[in-house]
Amino acid sequence: MLLSFDPDDVRAAERPLLAAGVPLMDRAAFALAVHAGHVLRAVRGRVGGAHVVLLVGAGNNGGDALHAGARLARRGARVTALLAAPQVHAGGLAALTAAHGRTLRVGADGPDGDAPAGDGRAADASGGGRGGAVADLLASADVVLDGLLGIGARGGGVRGAGGELVDALARVRAAGGGPVVVAVDVPSGIGVADGTAAGAVVRADLTVTFGAAKPGLLLPPAAEAAGAVETVDIGLTLPARPAVARLETGDAADLWPVPGGSAQKYSRGVLGVVAGSGAYPGAAVLSVSGALGAGVGMVRYVGGAGPQVLAAHPEVVVGEGRVQAWVLGSGVAPDDETQRDRVRAALAHAVDHGEPAVADAGALDLLPERVPAHVVLTPHAGELATLLRARGDDVARADVEAAPLAHARRAHDLTGATVLLKGAVTVVVGPHGAVYAQGDAPAWLATAGAGDVLGGVLGAVLAGRSADAVADPTLPAALAALAALVHGRAAHAANPGGPVAASAVAAAVPGVVRALVGA
Ligand SMILES: NC(=O)C1=CN([C@@H]2O[C@H](COP(=O)(O)OP(=O)(O)OC[C@H]3O[C@@H](n4cnc5c(N)ncnc54)[C@H](O)[C@@H]3O)[C@@H](O)[C@H]2O)[C@@H](O)CC1
Ligand SMILES: Nc1ncnc2c1ncn2[C@@H]1O[C@H](COP(=O)(O)OP(=O)(O)O)[C@@H](O)[C@H]1O
Ligand SMILES: [K+]
Numbered sequence: 001m002l003l004s005f006d007p008d009d010v011r012a013a014e015r016p017l018l019a020a021g022v023p024l025m026d027r028a029a030f031a032l033a034v035h036a037g038h039v040l041r042a043v044r045g046r047v048g049g050a051h052v053v054l055l056v057g058a059g060n061n062g063g064d065a066l067h068a069g070a071r072l073a074r075r076g077a078r079v080t081a082l083l084a085a086p087q088v089h090a091g092g093l094a095a096l097t098a099a100h101g102r103t104l105r106v107g108a109d110g111p112d113g114d115a116p117a118g119d120g121r122a123a124d125a126s127g128g129g130r131g132g133a134v135a136d137l138l139a140s141a142d143v144v145l146d147g148l149l150g151i152g153a154r155g156g157g158v159r160g161a162g163g164e165l166v167d168a169l170a171r172v173r174a175a176g177g178g179p180v181v182v183a184v185d186v187p188s189g190i191g192v193a194d195g196t197a198a199g200a201v202v203r204a205d206l207t208v209t210f211g212a213a214k215p216g217l218l219l220p221p222a223a224e225a226a227g228a229v230e231t232v233d234i235g236l237t238l239p240a241r242p243a244v245a246r247l248e249t250g251d252a253a254d255l256w257p258v259p260g261g262s263a264q265k266y267s268r269g270v271l272g273v274v275a276g277s278g279a280y281p282g283a284a285v286l287s288v289s290g291a292l293g294a295g296v297g298m299v300r301y302v303g304g305a306g307p308q309v310l311a312a313h314p315e316v317v318v319g320e321g322r323v324q325a326w327v328l329g330s331g332v333a334p335d336d337e338t339q340r341d342r343v344r345a346a347l348a349h350a351v352d353h354g355e356p357a358v359a360d361a362g363a364l365d366l367l368p369e370r371v372p373a374h375v376v377l378t379p380h381a382g383e384l385a386t387l388l389r390a391r392g393d394d395v396a397r398a399d400v401e402a403a404p405l406a407h408a409r410r411a412h413d414l415t416g417a418t419v420l421l422k423g424a425v426t427v428v429v430g431p432h433g434a435v436y437a438q439g440d441a442p443a444w445l446a447t448a449g450a451g452d453v454l455g456g457v458l459g460a461v462l463a464g465r466s467a468d469a470v471a472d473p474t475l476p477a478a479l480a481a482l483a484a485l486v487h488g489r490a491a492h493a494a495n496p497g498g499p500v501a502a503s504a505v506a507a508a509v510p511g512v513v514r515a516l517v518g519a
Pocket of ligand 2: 445447
């Protein structure tokens, strides 16, 4: 599991070590220089002679970049530091200057010249170009180390001279080629704790993060700015509970309901599916496909698409009966009152009798005011905005897309449900601070019906672990993240690197599950 921690937790973990004189910045800078060295060898063949540009802000994040730059300079790299603040980390600046790195102060008027080392003050000096000089430097760099802002960032992108550097770097990259960008701890400008990415934000190819990942490296939309993430152990002891977690391959086997030797279909879990309608029979078929692909004990289908479901899946039982979990609402048309009544009844049953339920699409507006966490909502951004508006919030789809975690959390707080918010990175919020961010899927998965398959996969897992999911209110969030992981991997497996239809995703689910839980 990839765990991330809020800046406050990271600072609290650093404090006793710093008080004891542990050289945390040295550890961070050493690891950063090692990773930058790997990148330089990959793009240039060697560190010696390579051109490295440091973007340096006012804080310790800039200090990391300067110390790492000094190490690279000592290995023969040509290092130029662009100082975006009047005062930068004194020790880092001294180290870089001692290693014969160059420093240029940048501000509203462009680069001002070499800054003296020693007191960390980047005073004006003679020499240095203006105008396009920064752009030329960035364009000629092999690697840029982004040390403008770390966990001390306060929202809304990089402001001031640093923001201008971010824009200049973006223009260089947009023109084609350009340097490999390595972010120090986090891409500068992201919302480190909430994953927002407004204003001037560095787009990195690699982020080298210290102590533990930060939430913004996992959460949308900021996660996209991080590139690959390398976590460096600098010896921090962090709390047991992360801010945001991401399930990985090794986590699936413990969570998945693998049948024991004495299993029979009822003990493995029966899933009731109330999905599809005259207008959308395909949603019922796809939802059932996802559930069967995930290995549910049995599916009972309830609704008007029985013939289509049976034609595709003769193993399904059509009609009501006892179930251990539900999938509700996929493809249920707003004017299909009969099917909507069935969804309402199933939701009430799920709440009253402790049966986990997936509430998708057409079930979202039928939700009771409050539900337990074993009811899992699976909206996309537009549906979540609608749900929040129905509860009095003035929110549009774009607001949800700009801050998915905040809005998923809001929906959880308002309803009590576990919330799985679909997207390029799927965010899951449950009670007691359970938050997951899964970025497992190719963009090809953004195709009609893919969400129905996800609902089926999740329903199967909830049916297989029904009693556990009711007893432990944080488990549905973990199982929802697990379903997103399997669903995303199935999209890859169905046609690596190419387009997929929702039914092909469902067909790939059994193989993905085998790979994850097979001995
Ligand atoms: N505490 C430590 O000893 C360690 C800290 N480390 C590094 O230190 C970083 C944190 O350093 P700091 O606490 O100094 O904070 P930062 O280096 O993240 O920056 C804080 C500075 O940026 C300014 N600032 C904040 N938001 C801004 C914005 N939106 N636009 C422009 N300027 C803004 C603030 O006024 C402040 O001067 C970590 O991310 C990590 O890179 C590492 O060296 C590991 C050890
Ligand atoms: N850019 C993207 N990259 C990867 N996966 C995506 C992207 N956009 C959407 N998805 C995933 O594709 C699926 C689409 O589901 P949904 O929007 O409910 O479609 P439908 O209602 O047609 O089934 C979700 O699982 C979502 O997480
Ligand atoms: K940074």
